[in-house]
Amino acid sequence: MNFHKYHGTGNDFVMIDDRAEAFDLTDQARIAHLCHRRFGIGADGLILLRNREGYDFEMVYFNSDGRPSSMCGNGGRCTVAFAKFLGVINNETTFLAVDGPHEARVEADGTVRLKMQDVAPAQPAPVYDELGDVYLHTGSPHHVRFLDVSEGHSLAEFDVFGQGHEIRYDQAYDPAGTNVNFVEAPVEPGQPWAVRTYERGVENETYSCGTGVTAVALAASTLGATSPVRLSTPGGLLEVTFEQHATGFSDVWLSGPAVQVFSGKI
Numbered sequence: 001m002n003f004h005k006y007h008g009t010g011n012d013f014v015m016i017d018d019r020a021e022a023f024d025l026t027d028q029a030r031i032a033h034l035c036h037r038r039f040g041i042g043a044d045g046l047i048l049l050r051n052r053e054g055y056d057f058e059m060v061y062f063n064s065d066g067r068p069s070s071m072c073g074n075g076g077r078c079t080v081a082f083a084k085f086l087g088v089i090n091n092e093t094t095f096l097a098v099d100g101p102h103e104a105r106v107e108a109d110g111t112v113r114l115k116m117q118d119v120a121p122a123q124p125a126p127v128y129d130e131l132g133d134v135y136l137h138t139g140s141p142h143h144v145r146f147l148d149v150s151e152g153h154s155l156a157e158f159d160v161f162g163q164g165h166e167i168r169y170d171q172a173y174d175p176a177g178t179n180v181n182f183v184e185a186p187v188e189p190g191q192p193w194a195v196r197t198y199e200r201g202v203e204n205e206t207y208s209c210g211t212g213v214t215a216v217a218l219a220a221s222t223l224g225a226t227s228p229v230r231l232s233t234p235g236g237l238l239e240v241t242f243e244q245h246a247t248g249f250s251d252v253w254l255s256g257p258a259v260q261v262f263s264g265k266i
């Protein structure tokens, strides 16, 4: 079986052209093995590109634990780059993912822009809301906490694994759990919002999470951020643009690099 390894700001994926539908979707142990960083290829997730009537292709996403999951924003952008590499699309596409249809565009510099589903307004998070934490669903569930740097908290030194793990497994989020984002606001206008994310299904901090930075950008709009919002992750910069309404957010686009790293055969 041939595979290709991609990353979108360090959120990395094993990509498989499965238009022949030969891959066993139920073999979670195999998917987890392929994603394993010691015994496998190593990735935060595995993505199959399949044919789908009425669309250019379908993206089938699994977290590195081998389980199918909700939408992956960086994975979606990487799948678009992969579809272009395979010659399935040119620069514009409409494809199907687990949360519905998505439009996307590959820019001349390789930036992939992905349209996300409309998003409901940020809600007070079901846990820790005395700290002002909020919850949004951007295709995947996201808990967002803005750190109070005046209290001496710095994102660079924050215990993302420990705190993220505790919130992800809080019973208020049972049974599905949530992804958890920690955010430091820009000091100067124009600087990016800094984000680190604990990802459900990877059960660790990843270098970047596309649906996570989307949730942060939309949550930041309640603190005065206006579209476009730039976000820095440990793996690089992303941008989110959106229209804000009383009923939520529409025209939400996630943009950034999507890079092929290497290819191989197993």
Ligand SMILES: N[C@@H](CCC[C@H](N)C(=O)O)C(=O)O
Residues within 6 Å of the ligand: 011, 063, 069, 070, 071, 072, 073, 074, 075, 140, 141, 179, 199, 200, 201, 202, 208, 209, 210, 211, 212
């Ligand atoms: N890395 C992803 C999110 C993948 C799904 C997430 N781990 C979940 O299970 O909710 C992204 O870029 O959005």
